[in-house]
Amino acid sequence: MSWTDERVERLKTLWSEGLSASQIAAELGAVTRNAVIGKVHRLGLSGRSKPQVQPARPTVAAPPRVKTATSRPVAQSQTASRPSSPVRPITIGATALKADAQAEEAMAVAAVAEIEPPVFEKVTILSLTESTCKWPVGDPGKPDFFFCGRKSDVGIPYCAFHARIAYQPSAERRRERDRKAAS
DNA sequence: CCCTGATTCGC
DNA sequence: GCGAATCAGG
Numbered sequence: 001m002s003w004t005d006e007r008v009e010r011l012k013t014l015w016s017e018g019l020s021a022s023q024i025a026a027e028l029g030a031v032t033r034n035a036v037i038g039k040v041h042r043l044g045l046s047g048r049s050k051p052q053v054q055p056a057r058p059t060v061a062a063p064p065r066v067k068t069a070t071s072r073p074v075a076q077s078q079t080a081s082r083p084s085s086p087v088r089p090i091t092i093g094a095t096a097l098k099a100d101a102q103a104e105e106a107m108a109v110a111a112v113a114e115i116e117p118p119v120f121e122k123v124t125i126l127s128l129t130e131s132t133c134k135w136p137v138g139d140p141g142k143p144d145f146f147f148c149g150r151k152s153d154v155g156i157p158y159c160a161f162h163a164r165i166a167y168q169p170s171a172e173r174r175r176e177r178d179r180k181a182a183s
Numbered sequence: 184c185c186c187t188g189a190t191t192c193g194c
Numbered sequence: 195g196c197g198a199a200t201c202a203g204g
Contacts, residue, residue: 003196020187035197037188042195046188 001030003039011036015045133159 003011007028014024021040022033040046133148134157150159 022186032197033187034199037190038195038197041189 008039008043011039012043012045015040133157133162135159135162 001007010028011024014027015036019027020033021036025031025033025036028036131152131154133150133152135148137146137148148159148162150161152159152163156163
Protein backbone atom coordinates (compact mmCIF):
# COMPACT_ATOMS: atom_id res chain seq x y z
CA MET A 1 0.00 0.00 0.00
CA SER A 2 1.30 3.42 -0.83
CA TRP A 3 0.40 7.04 -0.52
CA THR A 4 -2.26 7.39 -3.13
CA ASP A 5 -3.86 10.75 -3.65
CA GLU A 6 -6.90 9.59 -1.78
CA ARG A 7 -4.91 8.41 1.18
CA VAL A 8 -2.93 11.61 1.28
CA GLU A 9 -6.12 13.61 1.24
CA ARG A 10 -7.50 11.52 4.04
CA LEU A 11 -4.30 12.04 5.95
CA LYS A 12 -4.48 15.78 5.52
CA THR A 13 -8.04 15.83 6.68
CA LEU A 14 -7.56 13.68 9.72
CA TRP A 15 -4.37 15.43 10.69
CA SER A 16 -6.01 18.81 10.50
CA GLU A 17 -8.85 17.51 12.61
CA GLY A 18 -6.40 16.84 15.35
CA LEU A 19 -6.19 13.09 15.31
CA SER A 20 -2.92 11.67 16.50
CA ALA A 21 -0.57 9.95 14.13
CA SER A 22 -1.37 6.54 15.53
CA GLN A 23 -5.07 7.15 15.22
CA ILE A 24 -4.65 8.18 11.65
CA ALA A 25 -2.50 5.16 10.96
CA ALA A 26 -5.22 2.93 12.34
CA GLU A 27 -7.79 4.77 10.30
CA LEU A 28 -5.94 4.48 7.05
CA GLY A 29 -4.68 1.02 7.63
CA ALA A 30 -1.54 -0.62 6.33
CA VAL A 31 0.69 2.05 7.73
CA THR A 32 2.32 2.71 11.05
CA ARG A 33 2.21 5.91 12.97
CA ASN A 34 5.82 6.49 11.95
CA ALA A 35 4.81 6.35 8.36
CA VAL A 36 2.10 8.87 9.03
CA ILE A 37 4.43 11.20 10.86
CA GLY A 38 7.02 10.87 8.17
CA LYS A 39 4.47 11.70 5.52
CA VAL A 40 3.14 14.59 7.50
CA HIS A 41 6.58 16.07 7.60
CA ARG A 42 7.26 15.55 3.97
CA LEU A 43 4.00 17.24 3.21
CA GLY A 44 4.96 20.08 5.48
CA LEU A 45 1.88 19.65 7.61
CA SER A 46 3.56 19.55 10.96
CA GLY A 47 2.49 21.85 13.66
CA ARG A 48 -1.13 21.67 14.59
CA SER A 49 -3.31 23.79 16.75
CA LYS A 50 -5.41 21.08 18.26
CA PRO A 51 -3.59 18.31 20.02
CA GLN A 52 -5.58 15.21 20.74
CA VAL A 53 -5.92 14.48 24.36
CA GLN A 54 -5.92 11.06 25.86
CA PRO A 55 -9.15 10.76 27.84
CA ALA A 56 -8.27 10.08 31.42
CA ARG A 57 -9.90 7.34 33.37
CA PRO A 58 -11.34 8.80 36.52
CA THR A 59 -9.87 7.42 39.68
CA VAL A 60 -10.61 10.09 42.21
CA ALA A 61 -13.84 10.48 44.03
CA ALA A 62 -15.64 13.73 43.73
CA PRO A 63 -16.94 15.13 46.96
CA PRO A 64 -20.27 13.58 47.69
CA ARG A 65 -22.88 15.68 46.14
CA VAL A 66 -26.54 15.16 46.13
CA LYS A 67 -27.23 15.88 42.60
CA THR A 68 -29.95 13.87 41.10
CA ALA A 69 -27.97 12.65 38.23
CA THR A 70 -30.92 10.88 36.90
CA SER A 71 -31.44 9.31 33.64
CA ARG A 72 -33.12 10.16 30.50
CA PRO A 73 -34.77 7.43 28.52
CA VAL A 74 -32.34 6.11 26.04
CA ALA A 75 -33.84 5.04 22.82
CA GLN A 76 -31.38 2.28 22.17
CA SER A 77 -32.44 0.32 25.20
CA GLN A 78 -30.08 -2.09 26.84
CA THR A 79 -27.39 -0.44 28.86
CA ALA A 80 -27.17 2.14 31.51
CA SER A 81 -28.77 5.45 31.84
CA ARG A 82 -26.78 8.57 31.61
CA PRO A 83 -26.90 11.95 33.17
CA SER A 84 -28.86 14.65 31.49
CA SER A 85 -27.05 17.96 31.64
CA PRO A 86 -24.24 19.32 29.51
CA VAL A 87 -22.83 15.95 28.77
CA ARG A 88 -23.05 14.90 25.25
CA PRO A 89 -22.73 11.21 24.64
CA ILE A 90 -19.20 10.16 24.04
CA THR A 91 -19.57 8.24 20.91
CA ILE A 92 -16.27 6.89 19.88
CA GLY A 93 -16.15 6.04 16.27
CA ALA A 94 -17.16 7.92 13.22
CA THR A 95 -18.84 10.63 15.20
CA ALA A 96 -16.04 11.23 17.60
CA LEU A 97 -13.49 11.15 14.88
CA LYS A 98 -15.23 14.02 13.24
CA ALA A 99 -15.48 16.05 16.40
CA ASP A 100 -12.71 18.46 16.94
CA ALA A 101 -10.27 17.76 19.69
CA GLN A 102 -11.37 20.47 21.98
CA ALA A 103 -14.97 19.46 21.91
CA GLU A 104 -13.99 15.91 22.54
CA GLU A 105 -11.83 16.82 25.46
CA ALA A 106 -14.57 18.95 26.89
CA MET A 107 -16.95 16.05 26.58
CA ALA A 108 -14.57 13.76 28.34
CA VAL A 109 -14.01 16.17 31.15
CA ALA A 110 -17.67 16.91 31.51
CA ALA A 111 -18.45 13.26 31.44
CA VAL A 112 -16.01 12.57 34.17
CA ALA A 113 -17.44 15.31 36.29
CA GLU A 114 -21.04 14.43 35.69
CA ILE A 115 -20.70 10.74 35.81
CA GLU A 116 -19.58 10.49 39.36
CA PRO A 117 -22.36 8.93 41.32
CA PRO A 118 -23.99 11.19 43.89
CA VAL A 119 -22.92 8.97 46.70
CA PHE A 120 -20.47 6.18 46.87
CA GLU A 121 -21.18 3.30 49.12
CA LYS A 122 -17.47 3.14 49.73
CA VAL A 123 -17.07 -0.54 50.13
CA THR A 124 -13.85 -2.38 50.66
CA ILE A 125 -12.80 -5.35 48.66
CA LEU A 126 -14.13 -7.54 51.42
CA SER A 127 -17.71 -6.63 50.86
CA LEU A 128 -17.83 -6.82 47.13
CA THR A 129 -20.48 -9.11 45.84
CA GLU A 130 -21.88 -9.99 42.48
CA SER A 131 -24.14 -7.01 42.62
CA THR A 132 -21.86 -4.29 43.87
CA CYS A 133 -20.04 -1.90 41.62
CA LYS A 134 -16.37 -2.72 41.54
CA TRP A 135 -15.23 0.59 40.17
CA PRO A 136 -12.06 1.49 42.03
CA VAL A 137 -11.80 4.93 43.50
CA GLY A 138 -8.52 6.40 44.53
CA ASP A 139 -5.21 4.69 44.76
CA PRO A 140 -5.23 0.99 45.58
CA GLY A 141 -2.97 0.50 48.54
CA LYS A 142 -3.71 3.85 50.02
CA PRO A 143 -5.88 3.84 53.10
CA ASP A 144 -8.64 5.85 51.54
CA PHE A 145 -9.05 3.55 48.60
CA PHE A 146 -12.46 2.10 48.09
CA PHE A 147 -14.77 0.65 45.54
CA CYS A 148 -17.83 2.44 44.34
CA GLY A 149 -20.05 -0.22 45.79
CA ARG A 150 -23.35 0.94 44.41
CA LYS A 151 -25.84 -1.52 43.11
CA SER A 152 -24.90 -3.21 39.91
CA ASP A 153 -26.84 -5.61 37.82
CA VAL A 154 -25.86 -9.17 38.33
CA GLY A 155 -23.24 -10.18 35.85
CA ILE A 156 -22.14 -6.60 35.37
CA PRO A 157 -19.27 -5.53 37.54
CA TYR A 158 -20.20 -1.87 37.59
CA CYS A 159 -23.13 0.29 38.51
CA ALA A 160 -24.98 2.05 35.74
CA PHE A 161 -22.74 5.08 35.90
CA HIS A 162 -19.48 3.29 35.84
CA ALA A 163 -20.61 0.77 33.32
CA ARG A 164 -21.05 3.65 30.95
CA ILE A 165 -17.49 4.68 31.48
CA ALA A 166 -16.12 1.20 31.35
CA TYR A 167 -17.90 -0.03 28.28
CA GLN A 168 -17.49 2.62 25.70
CA PRO A 169 -14.39 2.08 23.64
CA SER A 170 -14.34 1.26 20.02
CA ALA A 171 -11.91 3.49 18.22
CA GLU A 172 -9.75 3.19 21.25
CA ARG A 173 -9.80 -0.56 21.17
CA ARG A 174 -9.12 -0.57 17.53
CA ARG A 175 -6.00 1.43 18.15
CA GLU A 176 -4.94 -0.91 20.86
CA ARG A 177 -5.42 -3.88 18.63
CA ASP A 178 -3.36 -2.31 15.90
CA ARG A 179 -0.66 -1.35 18.30
CA LYS A 180 -0.37 -4.88 19.55
CA ALA A 181 -0.37 -6.28 16.07
CA ALA A 182 2.45 -3.95 15.19
CA SER A 183 4.59 -5.02 18.08
C1' DC B 184 4.66 1.70 30.80
C1' DC B 185 1.33 4.08 28.14
C1' DC B 186 1.41 7.67 24.78
C1' DT B 187 2.86 12.00 21.67
C1' DG B 188 5.47 14.25 17.56
C1' DA B 189 10.41 15.07 15.61
C1' DT B 190 14.41 13.53 13.47
C1' DT B 191 17.69 10.65 11.26
C1' DC B 192 19.23 7.82 7.73
C1' DG B 193 19.43 3.33 5.17
C1' DC B 194 16.67 1.73 1.79
C1' DG C 195 9.98 9.29 -1.14
C1' DC C 196 9.50 6.08 2.42
C1' DG C 197 9.31 4.56 7.21
C1' DA C 198 11.82 1.96 11.20
C1' DA C 199 14.54 3.30 14.72
C1' DT C 200 15.44 6.48 17.76
C1' DC C 201 14.99 10.59 20.43
C1' DA C 202 12.71 13.82 23.56
C1' DG C 203 8.99 14.72 26.03
C1' DG C 204 4.00 14.16 28.78
